Amino acid sequence: MTQPLVSIVILNWNGRKFLEQFMPSVQASTYANKHIAVIDNASSDDSVAFLQAHYPNVQIVHNSGNHGFAKGYNEGLRFVKGDYFILLNSDVEVTPGWIEPVIALMESDPTIGACQPKFRQYHQRELFEYAGAAGGMLDYLGYPLARGRIFDLCEVDQGQYDDAIPIFWAGGAALFIRAAVYFELEGFDEYFFAHQEEIDLCWRLQLAGYQVYVCPQSVVYHVGGGTLPKGNARKVFLNFRNNLIMMAKNMPVGEALWKIPYRFLLDTVSAFKSLLEGQGRYFTAVFKAHVAFLNWWLFKQKQSVFPVSRKKKLQGYILKSVVWRHFVNGKKTFAEIIGDK
Numbered sequence: 001m002t003q004p005l006v007s008i009v010i011l012n013w014n015g016r017k018f019l020e021q022f023m024p025s026v027q028a029s030t031y032a033n034k035h036i037a038v039i040d041n042a043s044s045d046d047s048v049a050f051l052q053a054h055y056p057n058v059q060i061v062h063n064s065g066n067h068g069f070a071k072g073y074n075e076g077l078r079f080v081k082g083d084y085f086i087l088l089n090s091d092v093e094v095t096p097g098w099i100e101p102v103i104a105l106m107e108s109d110p111t112i113g114a115c116q117p118k119f120r121q122y123h124q125r126e127l128f129e130y131a132g133a134a135g136g137m138l139d140y141l142g143y144p145l146a147r148g149r150i151f152d153l154c155e156v157d158q159g160q161y162d163d164a165i166p167i168f169w170a171g172g173a174a175l176f177i178r179a180a181v182y183f184e185l186e187g188f189d190e191y192f193f194a195h196q197e198e199i200d201l202c203w204r205l206q207l208a209g210y211q212v213y214v215c216p217q218s219v220v221y222h223v224g225g226g227t228l229p230k231g232n233a234r235k236v237f238l239n240f241r242n243n244l245i246m247m248a249k250n251m252p253v254g255e256a257l258w259k260i261p262y263r264f265l266l267d268t269v270s271a272f273k274s275l276l277e278g279q280g281r282y283f284t285a286v287f288k289a290h291v292a293f294l295n296w297w298l299f300k301q302k303q304s305v306f307p308v309s310r311k312k313k314l315q316g317y318i319l320k321s322v323v324w325r326h327f328v329n330g331k332k333t334f335a336e337i338i339g340d341k
Helices: 016-027 047-054 068-077 100-107 179-184 197-207 233-250 253-276 280-303 322-328 334-338
Strands: 006-012 034-040 059-062 084-088 092-094 112-121 136-139 144-146 174-178 211-222
Touching: 006 016, 006 068, 016 034, 016 047, 016 092, 034 047, 034 068, 047 059, 084 179, 100 112, 100 174, 100 211, 112 197, 136 197, 144 334, 174 179, 197 211, 197 233, 233 253, 233 280, 253 280, 322 334
Parallel strands: 006 034, 006 084, 034 059, 112 211
Antiparallel strands: 084 174, 092 211, 112 174, 136 144
16 A cells, blocks of 8 residues: 655745754654755755755755745745655654654545654653643633643653543644645735644634644654744744734624633733833833734634634643633643643
């Protein structure tokens, strides 16, 4: 039986250092029917020259500018063939057999539209990694969390989340997705530019009748913060703005009408707390995000990609407040957050 063609697609912007460091692990992947492509967002470093000199078999797709994560992939993937895409960050170290278990899982169930491996931190390898850990979830107020990561708190991986289960969202640092499903859903919402576009895509994917899974039998190691450092004002702005846009697009209107104002209140509390801690740029970024969301709501909704329906049952959707259980009740692990202890 012929293996499906799996295209590993790395989006690059001035990432020569990461390509040099991590391309060898990608090349060493043991999955036979694979294709490797790099989409370059008009880098000004010597990334492309490096690839051409050292990896002549890697397909290079040239974007006309730095289109960010969302449009960068949408533009570039039109020129990449494959039954499955693996959207892989340039700062990820993969393990030799990381592809096989995920593809086997997805091939076993045609309703699984997207999947992620288990993410661990590259520098502290026993810890789960922020951008997906052992599977992304969403609480009822739109706050993302993951098995093994609550806000900035990452747990030690002791095998506690090693079951392959349906989740809400798959981390964009190593996102497996059926190529046909990606194009059916019109890919990422380009208005997002970067941050939370994978959560929005997985939400729309579920609303279209597909499932999202985690396959912890596959493990990758993610550096994280490779393009924008943690705490960066631009990153804070994009996360807060895009989270609100995502809620407005995908939640039933009746839910969105009360949850979004409530989120404005909670975001404001977070912003003032940061201001008192001397983080003025965080404070400013949150309020700029609120203004930008209102601008989108009033004038720019037509620039976004909306779901086909808002009424499907969602998996990985937690009917609890992660903010309340973490900051008020002191719960520190994913198991504590979702449990009744």
